[in-house]
Amino acid sequence: MAISAVFVMSMAPLSAMAAVDVVPPGNRSAKQPEIPGASKRRTQATKSTFDQKYEKIRDLIAEDDRLKRKIRSVSKRYGIDPIHIIGALVGEHTYNVDAYDRLQTYYIKAVSYAGERFRFEYGGEKVTDFVDRPQFEACDEDAGSAKLWTCREDVWESEFRGKTVDGKKFPNDRFGAVFFQPFYAGQTFGLGQLNPLTALVHTDRVNKVSRLRKLDAGNAARVYEAIMDPDSTLAYMAASIVESIENYRDIAGFDISGNPGITATLYNVGRSAKRAQNLAETNRKRANRGQKRQLPTENYYGWLVNHHEDELREMIAK
Template identity: 50%
Template sequence: MRTSLSKIPALSLLVVLTLTSACLGRDLVSVPPGNRNSEQPPIPNTSALRAKAFNTTYDEKYQKIVGVLRDDKDLMASIKKAAQAYQIDPIHIVGALVGEHTYNITIVNRVKSYYVKALAYSQSDFKFSYKDVTVQSFLKKPEFAHCDAFTGSAELWECRDETWDKSFRGKVIDGVTYENMTFQRAFFQPFFAGQTFGLGQISPLTALEVTDLVHSTSGLAKLSADDPQAIYRDIMDPDRSVIYIAAIVKDAMDVYKAQGFDISDNPGLTATLYNVGQPRRRALALRQAADAAGGKKLPEENYYGWLVNDKLTELRGLLGE
């Protein structure tokens, strides 16, 4: 997850809440199914390099994840159960999984092997840090103080993510060089580049963002950066991973609806947002563009979501539809 869709300026989430309130009087735009782009948008070079490194192709990777979804009845049952709990169409979870395992890490042959990885991570000794500074200490910097106004996990962690981009990313501050990388990559990837994040390829940062929703809907314990082992347990465990996927999709739908766009009928768009993250920032940018003269009026899918919409008939068939 978390590849760049476009260069969206860092915008204050306080502004997001203000504009969300203003949007309540607007007519809700139902985004129609299907792709806005007639051809698939460019696929990042990193995906091509990953496929080449493992001597495979996108089509082979696609067929592999489709095969797992078709044959693993327990996994499909978990998908449908999670979708029902979060009141979303299960095709959105299927789409997210298909996109991840087609363009990112290839799914393993047996989903149950992720349980072994979950156990290994949960027993490891590690922390979330960047240049030997823990994320807990880093967040005490004054630049993050305004984020404390948010009590919800999604708004709080997206504010911190945005503040990193605006105030630290790619800059030199007090003699410290902060690399041009995402907040997730800087602090929440403690093992190695390209490491697996389980079935859903959910980053620890994204899990922290939706932990309130997961707790209130599914009853799982709230996650904290103070306990990285618990975060890895949840994102690596296949059963819990599916729950987090549902929560991520539901959160994106709710955020876009608050800005006046119903994206629930377009699995390619929810897959796109699952891939790129930062739904609040992106929903606000779309709202502002839609309000501007000649601006974009509807959200568009990226390469990842385009595939999901293009293969929608086949993917719905996996659900018995």
Template identity: 50%
Template sequence: MVALSSPGLGFLVNKAYAQSVRVVPEGNRYRSQPKIPYASARRTSASKSSYDAKFNKVLGVLKRDRRLMSSIKRVAKRYKIDPIHIIGSIVGEHTYNYDTLDSAQSYYVKALAYAGIRFEFELDGEQVEDFVKRPQFDRCRKDHVQKSSDRRWSCYEQVWNSRFRGKRVDGTKYPSKNFNEAFFQPLYSGQSFGLGQLSPLTVLKMTDRVARQSNFRKLKSTNPEAVYKATMDPNQSLHYMAAIIRDAIDAYKSVGKVDISKNPGLTATLYNLGDPWSRAAKFRRSGKSWPRENYYGWLVNDRIEDLNALL
């Protein structure tokens, strides 16, 4: 019997693992762009613009802002991802999910403005940290869940959706809103903010990973000002963007047994959709050859030459 610590066995196990993970080819699996959601079309129409105009505008901003491009490259290196993944996510967000990107500088200004505002992450006067102490959230207090900010906040989100969202509980009727909308929108009705269009909930999920790979402190929901600063200040938000992308790559490699790191359209798709670990598991069960891009990721792959030119 060979000991588990045997170097030879370790080599064989690593080799077998490496062989079991397939690299997703570059490009799109769909020949034509999947349908764009109505909400995106409505926003673009309301701004009297077009997708091509918005794409070209954000491309122009990135082309002019060498400081921002330098930061993107530096952060991408720290998280061991190709900077094209961050660029693709920025372009996708500002082409489809936001009016347009005028300049990165505007986000620095907004981050400073938010720093002087006092607010809470709460619902009807009850802070989220107190709300999740209810017995319905008992499974989220297990040690293995609490050790990870991603697992912890994902668990809270799942319990909210299954036990509270749109339901009457102990005589109280709760709004039919997602967890982020219900507790983390004290300033505006929008769901996401900043260069990467991050939500406060997503930032809280990624705080452990960012703290491990950067010099930023872990964020807490009891300090909403710091959370909003992380969403708005490009000096911080780029780290959270990179962490989200790194997490998606890790999820599909670990659970889906495919390496999506060579396909920016797929990482952009997951950046847009979220929940990469569940999606990776669903892909593995589906038996499909390769994961597929959505409308947002399709654009990134379709215009990859334009994006690569920025680098």
């Protein structure tokens, strides 16, 4: 019951009584926030620079008319500005991986070799069995994929992460990294660099809007097929972005739909519902002290997107 109460509170529209404030375009930070060391090391290992990687993915998208048509089409279907998908693509391929043309081929081969032999598990325990543990009883399987898997992430964070439960020690790491990383090459895949857990979270929305088959954690190969295919990947990217926009509107009372740097930040860090709830709580305390509301802020990844917004908008418009 305690877990259930915590989850209900975390998902409640905490700013329902307040007006929704529009987050203006541009960056709140004058200088780019610090880039994580892991991203720096990956880039140095390829003897490249962030500027070179940005220019490479920018030019690849700019020259790929077919991809741009797909981005505009899926954005229209999900009711978002195409700049949000462009921003996520640029951020991922600037800071996390190299350009999508080589990466896509690599992972398609990896999945084809693995076939049906891999599954989502940790320490020999399938994730489908793991979420049947009593700690997850409060997570309603009829609530929809977004609420269901968000609840399961919350339970993982509070009950399992970095703890020993029933004699089994669990890593101090994200749910998606622990149970949804059967390949050693990394935990995100495809054009949109999606984590399989992200696809599972948004499968209901993608099924409804794009009419794609619903995904099941028991069929890992099918999940990878969905996030590797460029057409379905774009749908899952759009669904993730829409979810972030809705969470910040409904929970934190902010309209972030006009700031691609904020949506890119949330695409990068994930768990938008929890982050919106934290921001709402911060602003509730600030209001009690007579202070102005704190706006959502971009991280290093979102800062780059906003910094180049005009150039990226011109590119997608052509």
